[in-house]
Amino acid sequence: MxxxxxxxxxxxxxxxxxxxxxxxxxxxxxxxxxxxxxxxxxxxxxxxxxxxxxxxxxxxxxxxxxxxxxxxxxxxxxxxxxxxxxxxxxxxxxxxxxxxxxxxxxxxxxxxxxxxxxxxxxxxxxxxxxxxxxxxxxxxxxxxxxxxxxxxxxxxxxxxxxxxxxxxxxxxxxxxxxxxxRDNVHTGILEGFENLLNDYFQTDKAQRLGLPSVAWCASELNLSPNYFGDLVKKETGQSAQDYIQAKVIEVAKEKIFGPNKTVNEIAYELGFKYPQHFSRFFKDRVGQSPNKYRMLHDN
Structure with missing residues (x-):
């Protein structure tokens, strides 16, 4: 052509x-x-x-x-x-x-x-x-x-x-x-986004591919990164990156109370290349280090 x-x-x-x-x-x-x-x-x-x-x-x-x-x-x-x-x-x-x-x-x-x-x-x-x-x-x-x-x-x-x-x-x-x-269409996209992240952390994708990026999520949902980011911001009030990071924290908290998991193991399972990066990331968003959070909240 x-x-x-x-x-x-x-x-x-x-x-x-x-x-x-x-x-x-x-x-x-x-x-x-x-x-x-x-x-x-x-x-x-x-x-x-x-x-x-x-x-x-x-x-x-x-x-x-x-x-x-x-x-x-x-x-x-x-x-x-x-x-x-x-x-x-x-x-x-x-x-x-x-x-x-x-x-x-x-x-x-x-x-x-x-x-x-x-x-x-x-x-x-x-x-x-x-x-x-x-x-x-x-x-x-x-x-x-x-x-x-x-x-x-x-x-x-x-x-x-x-x-x-x-x-x-x-x-x-x-x-x-x-x-x-187009709210009905976008609701399906947000549900797809949530399911995509759940699948990402429930399988070995994070260990193989690292932390999920906005561009990767958009591609999986057959959207451009810009459109996807604007849609998530409009529907949730937060950026797609913030949404992903909130999911990382949610999964991290679950893993912290899992059986026999060290902070280093959790970091690698979540897709962090270096455990110290995970610890810094967690503390920045939760206000406590992973170990302190585990100690204070472990019943």
Missing amino acids: ELRRFETINDYNVFNNNETLHPLVSVVDISKASPRQASNMYFGFYTIFLKQVNCGDLRYGRHTYDYQEGTLVFIAPGQLITVENKGETYQPKGTALIFHPDLIHGTSLGRHMQDYTFFGYQSNEALHVSERERKIVLDCFSKIEYELDHAIDKHSKKLIVDNIELFLNYCVRFYERQFIT
């Missing part, structure tokens, strides 16, 4: 038959593009697709998402995606907001870009917007387009970046709404 690399904003504009009005940002009318077939695409800039019709299966990471009307997909610089359409030619439609990292250097958005964790989500974790939300998205895009059509002046960059930031903040709100409306 052909690989298309888009290093600059102009590269993508030309591909979609759009004019380049600014070298670092563009609102792209994808319906102007010529009919195309499946391809791999590499993006050297931030890309947000607002898809309005079914136009191929988008794949990045291990998952495919057959995106329909009113779906936003976020792609970070350096990501490779695949559009699969079973060998058929299709006419792409929709709108894309693309902007180069150089545009936001030194701005408030540039300093907080890492907070928009949905750029690390997988395609099957896309944002599904309502018709009302879609209108807000298009209004944000329209304001950016207005500035691009306007003669560039000293206000242009700030207004463009401010409107991108406004759009992304709306997306944070929309994702929070999506977490709530």
Whole structure:
């Protein structure tokens, strides 16, 4: 399958038959593009697709998402995606907001870009917007387009970046709404997370693999680490890492009162490479060393 690399904003504009009005940002009318077939695409800039019709299966990471009307997909610089359409030619439609990292250097958005964790989500974790939300998205895009059509002046960059930031903040709100409306699905994920950790410590996985990481748990649950972390935070009020560490402490306390277990043996069974690391970890979270905790609570 052909690989298309888009290093600059102009590269993508030309591909979609759009004019380049600014070298670092563009609102792209994808319906102007010529009919195309499946391809791999590499993006050297931030890309947000607002898809309005079914136009191929988008794949990045291990998952495919057959995106329909009113779906936003976020792609970070350096990501490779695949559009699969079973060998058929299709006419792409929709709108894309693309902007180069150089545009936001030194701005408030540039300093907080890492907070928009949905750029690390997988395609099957896309944002599904309502018709009302879609209108807000298009209004944000329209304001950016207005500035691009306007003669560039000293206000242009700030207004463009401010409107991108406004759009992304709306997306944070929309994702929070999506977490709530998909609560039944997410409840199953949290149960899966708990079962995954229980299995991890009830078998020899911890001894073989070490302490479970957030990325490993997310992968086992077929989620991206960012989406998984945001979901756990939203549902439990604590980070996925804190959730895992709380489970480690829970299991450690059970093992401390098990028959004939030394602290060193418990440390290795839990996946700690060095017993002293376990002792420090336990004391930091419980307030007592494992031995003192055993002595004070052993009946």
